[in-house]
Amino acid sequence: MGCELAVANVRQLFQGLGERYPELAAHLDTEVAVAIDGEIYQDALLQAILNDSEVFLFPKIAGG
Amino acid sequence: MSSLKYEDRALKIVGTRPLRPDGVDRVTGRARYGADYNLPGQLIGKVLRSPHAHARIKSIDTSLAAALPGVKAIVTRDDFADMPDDFAAAGEMMINYRDVTRNMMAREKVLYDGHPLAAVAAVSDAIACQALKLIRVDYEILPHVIDVVAAMRPDAPLLNEELYTEGVKPRPTRPSNIAKRFAFVRGDVDAGFAQAEVIVEREFNTKPVHQGYIEPQACLASYAEDGQVELWTSTQGHFVIRSQCAKVLQMDVSKLRVTPTEIGGGFGGKNNIYNEPLAIILSKKTHRPVKMVMTREEVFRATGPTSGGNVKVKLGATRDGRITAAVAELNFQAGAFPGSPVGSASMCAFTRYDLENVAVVGNDVVVNRPKVAAYRAPGAPIAAFGVESAIDEMAKKLGMDPIELRLMNAAKEGTQTYYGPKLGKIGYVETLQAARAHPHYSAPLGPNQGRGVATGFWFNVGGETTCALNVNEDGTVALLLGTLEVSGGSYASLAMIVAEELGIALERVRPHSGDTSSLGYNFVTAGSRSVFASGMACVVAARAAIDELRNRVAKIREVPLEAVQWKDGQAQPAAGSAQQFAAMTLAEIAALASKTGGPIAGHAEINAQGAGPGFGAHIVDVEVDRETGAVKVLRYTAVQDVGRAIHPAYVEGQMQGGAAQGIGWALNEEYVYGADGILQNPGFLDYRMPVASDLPRIDTVIVEVPNPRHPYGVRGCGEVPIIAPMAAIANAVSAAIGVRLCEQPLSPPRVLQAIVAAAKG
Numbered sequence: 166m167g168c169e170l171a172v173a174n175v176r177q178l179f180q181g182l183g184e185r186y187p188e189l190a191a192h193l194d195t196e197v198a199v200a201i202d203g204e205i206y207q208d209a210l211l212q213a214i215l216n217d218s219e220v221f222l223f224p225k226i227a228g229g
Numbered sequence: 230m231s232s233l234k235y236e237d238r239a240l241k242i243v244g245t246r247p248l249r250p251d252g253v254d255r256v257t258g259r260a261r262y263g264a265d266y267n268l269p270g271q272l273i274g275k276v277l278r279s280p281h282a283h284a285r286i287k288s289i290d291t292s293l294a295a296a297l298p299g300v301k302a303i304v305t306r307d308d309f310a311d312m313p314d315d316f317a318a319a320g321e322m323m324i325n326y327r328d329v330t331r332n333m334m335a336r337e338k339v340l341y342d343g344h345p346l347a348a349v350a351a352v353s354d355a356i357a358c359q360a361l362k363l364i365r366v367d368y369e370i371l372p373h374v375i376d377v378v379a380a381m382r383p384d385a386p387l388l389n390e391e392l393y394t395e396g397v398k399p400r401p402t403r404p405s406n407i408a409k410r411f412a413f414v415r416g417d418v419d420a421g422f423a424q425a426e427v428i429v430e431r432e433f434n435t436k437p438v439h440q441g442y443i444e445p446q447a448c449l450a451s452y453a454e455d456g457q458v459e460l461w462t463s464t465q466g467h468f469v470i471r472s473q474c475a476k477v478l479q480m481d482v483s484k485l486r487v488t489p490t491e492i493g494g495g496f497g498g499k500n501n502i503y504n505e506p507l508a509i510i511l512s513k514k515t516h517r518p519v520k521m522v523m524t525r526e527e528v529f530r531a532t533g534p535t536s537g538g539n540v541k542v543k544l545g546a547t548r549d550g551r552i553t554a555a556v557a558e559l560n561f562q563a564g565a566f567p568g569s570p571v572g573s574a575s576m577c578a579f580t581r582y583d584l585e586n587v588a589v590v591g592n593d594v595v596v597n598r599p600k601v602a603a604y605r606a607p608g609a610p611i612a613a614f615g616v617e618s619a620i621d622e623m624a625k626k627l628g629m630d631p632i633e634l635r636l637m638n639a640a641k642e643g644t645q646t647y648y649g650p651k652l653g654k655i656g657y658v659e660t661l662q663a664a665r666a667h668p669h670y671s672a673p674l675g676p677n678q679g680r681g682v683a684t685g686f687w688f689n690v691g692g693e694t695t696c697a698l699n700v701n702e703d704g705t706v707a708l709l710l711g712t713l714e715v716s717g718g719s720y721a722s723l724a725m726i727v728a729e730e731l732g733i734a735l736e737r738v739r740p741h742s743g744d745t746s747s748l749g750y751n752f753v754t755a756g757s758r759s760v761f762a763s764g765m766a767c768v769v770a771a772r773a774a775i776d777e778l779r780n781r782v783a784k785i786r787e788v789p790l791e792a793v794q795w796k797d798g799q800a801q802p803a804a805g806s807a808q809q810f811a812a813m814t815l816a817e818i819a820a821l822a823s824k825t826g827g828p829i830a831g832h833a834e835i836n837a838q839g840a841g842p843g844f845g846a847h848i849v850d851v852e853v854d855r856e857t858g859a860v861k862v863l864r865y866t867a868v869q870d871v872g873r874a875i876h877p878a879y880v881e882g883q884m885q886g887g888a889a890q891g892i893g894w895a896l897n898e899e900y901v902y903g904a905d906g907i908l909q910n911p912g913f914l915d916y917r918m919p920v921a922s923d924l925p926r927i928d929t930v931i932v933e934v935p936n937p938r939h940p941y942g943v944r945g946c947g948e949v950p951i952i953a954p955m956a957a958i959a960n961a962v963s964a965a966i967g968v969r970l971c972e973q974p975l976s977p978p979r980v981l982q983a984i985v986a987a988a989k990g
Contacts, residue, residue, distance in 0.1 A: 221649025228756025229497020
């Protein structure tokens with residue numbers, strides 16, 4: 166599933182995705198990691214997203 | 230600041246092998262573990278646990294137990310608030326506080342043999358145990374299910390009638406034991422298989438295995454009259470324990486101070502609360518400290534093992550070795566509540582390979598067993614058992630060397646993963662090349678001997694991390710760390726980083742842990758993050774201290790700040806500066822600190838990003854006794870890209886430890902349940918972990934492809950080495966006896982059965 170959004174950071178990304186796909190909203194803040202142009206971020210709501218950045222969302226990772 | 234770039238420079242301390250500063254206590258018995266803590270007037274707490282795999286609790290009568298002399302308090306579900314669905318990150322996966330509070334103390338049902346129902350505080354262990362026998366519980370026994378495939382069937386007994394499978398559209402109308410479904414797709418697997426000239430398709434099964442930490446969970450709680458609580462506990466995450474306890478007990482976080490005791494192993498199994506909230510409330514009710522130490526039997530019955538799994542793998546390749554399609558279905562047991570590591574397992578199943586057509590489905594399935602907990606690269610070894618065995622079989626069908634097949638399809642920098650992002654700078658190819666070049670790989674083999682190869686990948690993580698560095702008045706440095714010494718040597722490594730930054734002798738830096746009041750929040754010490762994330766925090770703190778040292782010297786020597794540089798442990802005139810002054814050592818500056826502005830310190834509060842993934846390649850030789858099915862490990866070599874080994878001996882220790890755990894997982898370890906759903910082997914005699922006499926010396930090769938997002942290039946190293954052993958050993962056994970085993974453990978009866986079946990043709 167892909168889409169385009171005009172956002173400046175991860176927080177705005179989550180807000181935009183939550184509005185477009187309401188079933189995702191409850192999961193975004195707590196369950197999702199974000200890759201921005203190949204670099205992975207977890208719990209980084211203020212991380213900048215530049216124009217034309219490619220962003221992927223996938224389940225968070227922790228470890229044991 | 231959450232990420233610092235790699236700096237390629239000459240180093241004096243990092244990369245060497247000094248003695249660890251915290252080793253003496255551990256080898257002399259001086260170290261204080263959870264069970265070593267005592268307070269005056271303390272009571273002993275014990276837990277009543279379910280004798281049934283699945284039952285509704287009709288009533289609990291504690292009156293007889295409460296009347297027993299020496300019993301001071303009893304708690305049941307009525308002493309703890311019910312909690313709605315409320316998700317938070319903890320350890321390897323999300324937790325739901327509704328489930329956390331029910332795992333801590335059963336409410337409507339007991340869901341596994343060992344599930345806590347009540348807890349007693351008494352003046353002695355004997356009286357507490359006697360009181361447990363007097364608690365009368367009226368159960369309505371229910372049908373149970375402990376096998377993951379059986380639990381997925383529509384007619385399986387349901388653990389939770391309110392559980393509907395997430396990740397499925399449309400939303401199911403019937404409840405299920407399948408809590409969540411993950412799906413990752415790239416390209417077109419049907420088209421990929423259509424291109425394939427050789428297909429491998431297999432099904433694999435693994436059992437739950439325990440982390441096997443040698444120290445059972447132990448805690449001591451003291452609840453004061455004003456509501457302030459002190460808690461000492463054996464944990465990988467004192468801040469997470471504080472958060473979870475405060476949440477389930479509905480108290481302010483600031484009222485609970487958690488002191489992490491020395492830990493005798495965790496491996497992911499000590500990221501969660503078990504007895505801690507019970508001890509706190511028993512202390513509240515009795516107005517006395519309460520100590521709770523699990524027995525080994527309790528550890529097995531009631532703390533999280535890792536999942537057992539059912540794994541289906543299908544690969545397609547052309548005759549020249551190019552993999553054209555890869556499919557996997559992973560069905561993992563979560564135990565009594567949702568939250569197995571099937572999501573991360575699904576994402577790392579094929580990530581070692583550059584594949585255009587991939588489809589992976591993962592199902593998180595509840596069963597009547599203890600709730601799983603993290604275990605070193607959670608989920609990845611189970612997925613790798615299937616995938617790396619299938620890769621090995623593909624190599625044999627193609628007549629290719631197994632390392633060459635992997636090299637031909639290896640992921641590299643820029644490879645698109647099937648779960649989304651492209652991989653950054655990684656060392657998989659370098660790891661494979663180092664394995665291929667190792668003398669082990671070409672050593673001759675004898676009769677009934679076989680060699681196996683397998684590889685592993687793990688993401689590694691960063692996370693919230695804090696530390697504080699204080700320059701003492703004599704110029705020594707106190708380093709207060711928020712991650713804990715759960716692995717061998719992380720504190721030594723972090724002290725080495727600080728010594729390197731400051732340019733002083735390692736002996737002048739002393740690392741410590743503190744309680745939750747001494748630093749800001751730290752995530753659990755897990756995910757191979759401590760030297761990565763705490764290392765980054767130490768660099769930030771050290772550089773802040775250096776800024777203050779320079780500032781102080783500029784004032785003392787009455788020169789501009791830009792005229793002062795920090796080099797070789799001294800404030801010196803900056804290169805090219807016209808301002809000359811007498812250099813000052815750290816000790817000299819520290820001696821004047823009280824008169825020139827006060828103590829000098831640096832601190833860091835970060836959410837470390839940029840963890841670099843790690844890859845490992847393992848080679849193992851085994852010999853199979855065809856009469857008994859016993860498998861002997863003759864030789865073992867673990868190769869791994871760690872980015873940068875701060876202290877190579879401790880990195881090697883991580884590689885050896887992970888490999889040893891993986892060997893036990895492969896050959897002997899499993900939970901044995903009867904048809905009644907009761908655990909039959911809750912002890913080390915019958916839950917067979919490898920001991921020193923079972924294993925050869927594990928050889929290690931460190932590969933260093935620096936992580937570009939860490940100042941020292943560090944990649945986490947602790948988890949990768951447990952991923953490959955199961956598959957490597959299965960591949961070796963297959964080579965030795967000519968039969969592929971797809972069920973773990975490869976215990977003697979199972980191997981013998983395969984030999985006999987093969988002989989019959």
